Amino acid sequence: MGDILITDDERDIRELISDILKDEGFSTRLAGTSDECMAQIDKEPPALMILDIWLKDSRMDGIDILKHVKKEHPEVPVVIISGHGNIEIAVAAIKQGAYDFIEKPFNIDQLMVVIRRAMETSRLRRENIELKRSDVGPMDMLGDSAAFRILIGQLEKVTNSNGRVMLTGEGGAGKETAARFIHANSDRANMPFVSVNCAAIEPDQMEETLFGRETEGRGVERGLLEEANGGVIYFDGVSDMPLGTQSKLLRVLVDQKFQRVGGVDKIQVDVRVISSTNRDLQIEIEAERFRQELYHRLNVVPIHVPNLEERREDIPLLAQHFIQELHEKQGLNLRTLSEEAGALLQTMRWPGNARQLKNVMERVLILGDDTGPIEAKELPDQADGPSEEGRVLLSGSLATLPLREARELFEREYLLTQINRFGGNISRTASFVGMERSALHRKLKTLGVVTSNKAGARVAYVEDDADA
Numbered sequence: 001m002g003d004i005l006i007t008d009d010e011r012d013i014r015e016l017i018s019d020i021l022k023d024e025g026f027s028t029r030l031a032g033t034s035d036e037c038m039a040q041i042d043k044e045p046p047a048l049m050i051l052d053i054w055l056k057d058s059r060m061d062g063i064d065i066l067k068h069v070k071k072e073h074p075e076v077p078v079v080i081i082s083g084h085g086n087i088e089i090a091v092a093a094i095k096q097g098a099y100d101f102i103e104k105p106f107n108i109d110q111l112m113v114v115i116r117r118a119m120e121t122s123r124l125r126r127e128n129i130e131l132k133r134s135d136v137g138p139m140d141m142l143g144d145s146a147a148f149r150i151l152i153g154q155l156e157k158v159t160n161s162n163g164r165v166m167l168t169g170e171g172g173a174g175k176e177t178a179a180r181f182i183h184a185n186s187d188r189a190n191m192p193f194v195s196v197n198c199a200a201i202e203p204d205q206m207e208e209t210l211f212g213r214e215t216e217g218r219g220v221e222r223g224l225l226e227e228a229n230g231g232v233i234y235f236d237g238v239s240d241m242p243l244g245t246q247s248k249l250l251r252v253l254v255d256q257k258f259q260r261v262g263g264v265d266k267i268q269v270d271v272r273v274i275s276s277t278n279r280d281l282q283i284e285i286e287a288e289r290f291r292q293e294l295y296h297r298l299n300v301v302p303i304h305v306p307n308l309e310e311r312r313e314d315i316p317l318l319a320q321h322f323i324q325e326l327h328e329k330q331g332l333n334l335r336t337l338s339e340e341a342g343a344l345l346q347t348m349r350w351p352g353n354a355r356q357l358k359n360v361m362e363r364v365l366i367l368g369d370d371t372g373p374i375e376a377k378e379l380p381d382q383a384d385g386p387s388e389e390g391r392v393l394l395s396g397s398l399a400t401l402p403l404r405e406a407r408e409l410f411e412r413e414y415l416l417t418q419i420n421r422f423g424g425n426i427s428r429t430a431s432f433v434g435m436e437r438s439a440l441h442r443k444l445k446t447l448g449v450v451t452s453n454k455a456g457a458r459v460a461y462v463e464d465d466a467d468a
Contacts, residue, residue: 004115005029005046007037007065008081009056013104017050020108021115034060038068045073048119053082053089063096070097074229077118081106094220095265141174141181142321143314145423146458147306151178154303159185164253166298167276169305172355175276176236178305183232188272191231194224199240206245207261214263225258229269238275238298239284246291253297273298276305308350308357310454313423316342318354322361323374332365338373345379346421412447415440416460424451424458 004026008014011032018028029046031037034055040046049069053062060068066078080093083104090101099118102111141152158165159182167175176195183193201209212223225233235241241249252258253273257266275298284290308315320337327334337345350356360380368378401409415433422428430440444450448463 003027003029003044003047004050005031005037005040005048006050007031007034007055007062008050008052009033009054009058010052013052017111020112024112026115034058034065037065041069041073045076047076048115048122049076049078050115051078051080053080053093063092066093066096066098075122077122079111079114079118097220141177142317143311144317145311145313147311147423148314151303151306155181156185158182158301158303160187162272164272164298164300165274166300166302167274167305168302169276169278170307170351170353171278172353173305173307174354175278175305176234178303179232179234179274179276182274183234186232186272188231192228193232193234194228195234195236196224198235198237203242203245206242207248210245210249211258211260212263212267213261220260220263223260225252225269225271226267228271230271232272232274235273235275235298237277239277239279239281239290243289243291246294250291250294250297253294307353309420310459311423312346312421315345315350315357318357319345319361322358323365326358326362326365330362332362333370335365335368335371336373338375340376341374341379343421344376347417348379408447411443412449412462415444415447415449416462419449419451419458419460424460426451 004021006014006017006021006028007030008017009032014030014032018030021028029040031040035058037051038060051062051065055061062080062082066080069076069078074097077099078097080090080098080101081104082089082101090103093101099121100114102114141155143149143152155178165179165182167178169175179195180193183189196210198206208221208223210223210225212221212226214220248258252269256270257268259266281290281295281299285292285295316337319342323332323335323337326332345357352359363380364374364378368374415429418429418433419426422432426440427437430437433440435443444460449460450463451458451460453459
């Protein structure tokens, strides 16, 4: 069930506790001095520690050991016991990070309740951290488009600094994946990555969630900032953070210290802060919904995460990656993506970006054939998409236009789609559509289609729209 290290200078006490825990299915290790305790910890950190405050004939007392454990192994819960207990010792132990304090002679039932709660809390915390670490990693950063290569170049430049990063981009574009890429490739990779979904936390719970709290009945409850100590804290949708919390976070960014709700002592943390938003924070500042000082603190290194419109070349690669992921995690059929299906995906609209693309792949794997490549006909219909009979379904706007105007509109939209599909590469576009490059240039000029750099990629658009 769990490995528990018991440290007490009284042999009878530590052996008694050990026998009780073994009867409950736990494995135990015993130490009678601080040196023995530290040797056991160095050998392998336990799942939980039961630690006496007073250790006769030892270089360190229980509080000294507790401080060391909380610094080097903060995930290990420590239950303090003492035959000389008083409220001052209990408070001191709790402030140093002890899970709980029990006074000798202790009640066995009380001890077991505390140990089970501590072990469960520790288990959930470790699972949560491991889940966040393994959920997405650098291998999920996939692509070969110009916009993607620029993004990766920017992310790699900031991995080994402590500079605060502000990730901007549409919802579902992959901002959290980018944040995890920074963490996984930094010197903090073995420390926690804690994600804070600012929109999902009730405003009146935000401060307790971030800073933790201290109460007489429940002792110390650590917040997410303490959970992230040594690692990275990621504020997803930072524009949704309440104004009052913004002010307190600003102070944390200045001195890396804060107070728990209900506490009086300053808690020191070492965290790197990465934030993201899909809103224009300058507009939020003007509307007095976001503090300008906090914006400048968070926006040290701004990085734009391109949407799928800006990296259409990467869509087939991402789709195949999602198929593989859904096969591994959900047991869905492992299928390949046909060339026609990949091309159709590149022409479709993706307002939900990578998140929407993954959902479409999941739907196709659930509802489609069991084997064989995914064909274009299995993809969801969009306006102007092919019908089952091979006909082209006209949108309402095209169906009401004279032939000449409809043809011009179709040619414009078709060529816009193809150019963007090929990342602005006119030569590849000309080859695919079956035109000479010079003829394509003339056609684009006639239709008012131009290309320019946007987010590192060549993007086509209608010149009149750009001037409007």
